[in-house]
Amino acid sequence: MRIGLMVPPQTPLAGIVPLARRAEKLGYDLLACGEHVFFHVPVTNAFVTLAAVAGATEQIRLLSAVTLLPTYPAAIAAKQVATLDGVSGGRFELGVGVGGEFPPELRACGIDPAERGPRTDEALEIMTRLFAGETLTYEGRFARFEGLQLDPRPAAPPPVWVGGRKPVSLRRAARFGDVWFPYMITPDQLATGLADVRERAAALGRKPLQGALFCWAGVGADAAAARRTALDTLGRIYRQDFTRLAERYVPAGTAADVAARMREYAAAGADTLLFAPACPDDELDRAVELFAREVAPSLKEEIRC
Numbered sequence: 001m002r003i004g005l006m007v008p009p010q011t012p013l014a015g016i017v018p019l020a021r022r023a024e025k026l027g028y029d030l031l032a033c034g035e036h037v038f039f040h041v042p043v044t045n046a047f048v049t050l051a052a053v054a055g056a057t058e059q060i061r062l063l064s065a066v067t068l069l070p071t072y073p074a075a076i077a078a079k080q081v082a083t084l085d086g087v088s089g090g091r092f093e094l095g096v097g098v099g100g101e102f103p104p105e106l107r108a109c110g111i112d113p114a115e116r117g118p119r120t121d122e123a124l125e126i127m128t129r130l131f132a133g134e135t136l137t138y139e140g141r142f143a144r145f146e147g148l149q150l151d152p153r154p155a156a157p158p159p160v161w162v163g164g165r166k167p168v169s170l171r172r173a174a175r176f177g178d179v180w181f182p183y184m185i186t187p188d189q190l191a192t193g194l195a196d197v198r199e200r201a202a203a204l205g206r207k208p209l210q211g212a213l214f215c216w217a218g219v220g221a222d223a224a225a226a227r228r229t230a231l232d233t234l235g236r237i238y239r240q241d242f243t244r245l246a247e248r249y250v251p252a253g254t255a256a257d258v259a260a261r262m263r264e265y266a267a268a269g270a271d272t273l274l275f276a277p278a279c280p281d282d283e284l285d286r287a288v289e290l291f292a293r294e295v296a297p298s299l300k301e302e303i304r305c
Contacts, residue, residue: 001266001270001271001272001273001299001300002029002030002271002272002273003027003028003029003030003272003273003275003292003296003299003300004028004029004030004031004032004061004063004065004272004273004274004275005019005023005028005030005031005032005274005275005277005288005291006032006033006034006065006214006274006275006276006277007019007020007031007032007033007034007044007049008276008277008279008281008284009034009039009041009042009043009044009237010041010042010233010237010280010281011281011284012281013044015281015284016033016044016049016052016053017052017053017056019031019284019288020053020056020057020060021056021057022285022288022289023060023288023292024057024058024059024060026288026289026292026293027292027296028060028292028296029060029061029272030060030061030062030063030093030272030274031050031053031057031060031061031062031063032062032063032064032065032095032274033046033049033050033053033062033063033064033065034046034064034065034066035047035049035064035066035067035068036068036099036102036105037068037071037105037108037109038102038104038105038108039101039102039105040102040236040237040238040239041236041237046064046065046066046067047064047067047080047081047084050062050063050064050084050088050092051083051084051087051088054084054087054088054089054091054092055087059091060091061091061092061093062084062088062091062092062093063092063093063094063095063161063274064092064093064094064095064096065095065161065163065181065214065274066095066096066097066161066163066181067094067095067096067097068097068098068099068105069096069097069098069119069120069123069124070098070099070106070111070115070116070117070119070120070123071099071105071106071109071111072123073143074122074123074126074127074142074143075126075143075145075148077123077127078126078127078130078131078150079150081094081127081131081154081158082131082150082152082153082154083152085154085155085158086152086154086155090154090155090156090158092158093158093159093160093161093179094158094159094160094161095160095161095162095163095181096120096124096160096161096162096163096176096177097120097163097164098116098117098120098164098169099113099116100113100116101238115142117168117172118141118142119142120172121172121175121176122140122141122142122143123142123143124160124172124175124176125140125176126138126140126143126145128157128176130149130150130153131150131153131154131157131158132157133149133150133153134149135147135148135149136148136149159178159179160176160177160178160179161177161178161179161180161181161212162176162177162179162180162181163181163182163183163214164182165182165183165184165185165189165193169182170193170196170197170200171200173197173200173201173209174197174198174200174201174203174204174206174209175200175201175204175206177197177209178209178210179209179210179211179212179271179272180193180194180197180209180210180211180212181212181213181214182213182214183213183214183215183216183249184245184249185213185249186248186249187264187265187267187268188268190211190213190265190268190269190270191268191269194209194211194268194269197209210271210272211268211269211270211271211272212270212271212272212273212274213265213270213272213273213274214274214276215250215251215262215265215273215274215275215276216230216234216249216250216276216278217230217250217251217252217258217262217275217276217277217278217291218230218233218250218251218252218253218258218277218278218279218287219252219253219254219255219258219277219287219290219291219294219295220253220254220279220283220286220287220290221254222254223252223253223254223257226252226253226254227246227252227253229278229279229280229283230242230246230250230252230278230279231243231246231252233278233279233280234246234250234278250278252278255290255291255294255295256294258291258295259294259295259298259299262295262299263298263299266299273299275291275295277291
């Protein structure tokens with residue numbers, strides 16, 4: 001099992017590279033960064049942020065979690081992925097989402113929110129073919145290529161993580177993905193969805209996808225305080241009451257509490273768990289270390305057993 005760390009959106013820009021170095025030193029397998037063009041809270045661009053991290057680390061893998069693919073022309077996205085993969089020494093993994101949590105950002109990019117799915121599917125098809133080295137001639141709904149080849153291209157196509165839990169996301173993951181990557185989902189839903197997406201992939205002649213989970217979590221010495229902090233943090237980020245959602249989807253409490261819940265996701269088929277700390281910036285270092293030292297080892301030990 002791989003354990004990843006999500007860069008929380010509230011992390012100051014000057015703190016991102018130190019956080020990445022700390023994560024690498026603590027033994028996290030991946031460092032992930034999300035993105036929004038506009039949102040309720042400050043959020044960076046994943047490609048730019050991970051490029052900075054690539055130059056400051058050596059081994060930790062880098063994941064965009066997730067790239068809002070419909071906000072990019074397919075050619076630009078392909079070039080940025082290829083460049084980031086190259087400068088990181090092949091450590092980049094591409095997480096893809098369609099967005100929609102904040103429709104004004106799509107409209108600000110000239111995107112009709114209703115088109116975000118078709119744009120994503122078309123871009124994934126184009127990128128897959130470009131990464132394979134094809135000289136591409138393509139007439140699509142949103143893009144046109146006239147005998148063009150990506151250069152430089154990745155030495156090997158980077159793994160593609162497809163986010164989302166709706167049926168259309170499962171179809172997209174089965175067609176284009178290497179990893180299915182939902183969030184706000186129960187262990188039972190993860191197991192059911194993973195079986196579904198693997199069946200769909202098999203019908204397309206593709207290999208079975210891995211399962212991964214984006215998991216907001218609050219961890220601390222005081223279980224009640226960790227739960228309150230998680231609720232407050234997520235409420236500020238998403239501008240909504242997270243009380244009912246947290247009960248189902250957000251592990252929070254002591255390290256033992258969080259590990260027990262995350263083992264349920266591992267048993268349901270998660271090969272990778274991405275820990276998104278649900279805490280304010282002044283508690284981030286403590287949460288990142290506590291998770292690495294007291295939660296992650298028990299997860300990996302459970303899987304070995």
